[in-house]
Amino acid sequence: MQTENLVRKQFLITPGQARKLELLAKQHKGSAAQVVRDAIDAYNPDDPADMKESDLLELVSAKVKEALADTVETRIRLRKTLTQLGLEGD
Known part of the structure; x- marks a missing residue:
């Protein structure tokens, strides 16, 4: 469970990205928001x-x-x- 304060962000994604996000969330037994947070944490340009x-x-x-x-x-x-x-x- 997240212990730090979270900030609400709203963004637009394609329907295909939304399906992929939901699938990833289901596969990882978490929420779509957690998948997005994990992806942001893992990204290193x-x-x-x-x-x-x-x-x-x-x-x-x-x-x-x-x-x-x-x-x-x-x-x-x-x-x-x-x-x-x-x-x-x-």
Whole structure:
């Protein structure tokens, strides 16, 4: 049972969504409102599992660019260190 205060919200859903919501509530032996609360609690837009394909591709692209920049920076530092040690050119 919910122990915290709840706020009443009203929203519109399609008839298909309403049927699915009632089915989920019945399957989980709870109320439609509880299914909605659980779905909201489970939703995390920063989790790749909850992202759209285009958003995932954008994230992957950004991470690859970040990794490439880090690699370039690391290679520059490594080259400087090797030069200082007299090992550059091997």
